Amino acid sequence: MKKLAILAMGMASACLLPTAHAQSSVTLYGVIDNGIDYQSPNGAKATVRAVSGGLFASRFGLKGTEDIGGGLHVNFQLEDGFNGETGAAASATAAFNRQAWVGLSGHFGEVRLGLQNTPQYIFLNPELDPLAVQSIGSPMNSLNSLTVRETNAISYFTPTYYGLSAQFMVAMRDTTTKPSQGLQFYNAAVKYINGPFHIAAGYEQAGNATGTSLLKIFNAGTSMSFGAARVFLAYHNERQTDNSIKRDTYQLSGSYMLNPANMVVAMYAYEHDRTGQGNNAQQVGLTYEYLLSTRTTLYGAAGFIQNRSKAAFTLTGTNYAGVAVSPGANTRGVTLGIVHRF
Known part of the structure; x- marks a missing residue:
């Protein structure tokens, strides 16, 4: 009888294990992006260096969900x-400098708490350029x-309703800021997609760490696809409340898929300094991507x-700083790299 009870318990456990496993999952993932960067500011020696993060920041992580x-x-x-x-x-x-959050999702949408990417970065940036x-x-x-x-x-x-969705974030102050309590950061983004x-x-x-100034930023972007091509228009406005920064940026860009494995991107932007000091700038950019897999x-x-x-704007990689330039000097550069996702 005792052996029969043990056998029954073992069979019950075996039946329960697949169910529990099916209700939760954990995934190991990552990106590694390495390349060579060449930059040549006017009036300075050209710099060639090995870089990581030319197109994507190299990272690894764990993500999971439980039903x-x-x-x-x-x-x-x-x-x-x-x-x-x-x-x-x-x-x-x-130990985890990029993200460390836990949250709950359902028919109401999703809530997250902890260190995480902003709506600007994950939700709005893909709508500003290719x-x-x-x-x-x-x-x-x-x-x-x-x-x-x-x-x-x-x-x-x-949730997404008829192509319309939004993301909102606030971040709290802590012992590294002054004051040490209250809200330091706000970000809200809304997006509408209707076919192409x-x-x-x-x-x-965003408030600075000393609580003496605020950085206020507004971004807007629109795009339309025409077959293998997509054209983007974007606008950026930022202002520091101590008046150290006041500028507008206007950008026109486009991508074209030569075939499913080859994409070319062309971009132009003009930055207008609104402080009255004439610290304007403009940039042209070209990118080519080839999908090996x-x-x-x-x-x-x-x-x-x-x-x-x-x-003194410089060419900044996704995850590395550009080579410093002298005020008013031009700069040019090229990055070649490989990205692998796992």
Whole structure:
């Protein structure tokens, strides 16, 4: 009788295990992007260097979901950045410096709490240009401020209704800021998609660590596809409340799929300094991507920036700083690289 009971318990456990496994999952994923970067500012020696993060930031992470019934899911994501050329961690003090959040999703949308990417980065940037504001080929990446992620963040993603969706985020202050309590960051973005037509806009407000100034940013973008081509128009406005920054950026860009494995991108942007100092700039960018497979891409990105007056914009990679330029000097550069996703 005792042996029969043990056998029955074992059979019950065996039946339950597949069900429990089917209700939750964890995925290991990552991206490694390595390449060679050449930049030549006017009046300075040309620089050639190995870089990681020319098109995508190198990273690895874990993400998972648990189905708890009633249409509800518990979700989490842990993500850490690293330098693919050296193997060094992006942060010596954070085990997961890019994302560390947990949340709940269902028919109401999704809520996330913790370190996470902003709506501007994950939701709005892909609507501003064909490169989602990445690489030295994107003027929006080189000429504008961008908040990629925030700690102590709370976000809400709406469901999509007839092509319309939105994302909202606030982030709280902590002991590293003054004051140490209250809200430091706000970001909201809304997007509408109707077939080949896209339009999106967003507002961001970020307080500095000392609580003495605010950076206010507005972005808007629209695009339309014409067969294998897509044309983008984008506008960016940013202002620091201490009047140290006041500028508008206007960008026209487009992509063309030569075939399913080959894409070319051309971009132009003009940055207008509204402080009255004439620190204007303009950039042209070109990018080529070749898909070796669904997971591996070869790319080349090139850019040229013309700085005016005391403007000193430089060609910035997705995850590395550009070579410093003298005020008013032009700069040019090329990046060649390979990206693999796993």
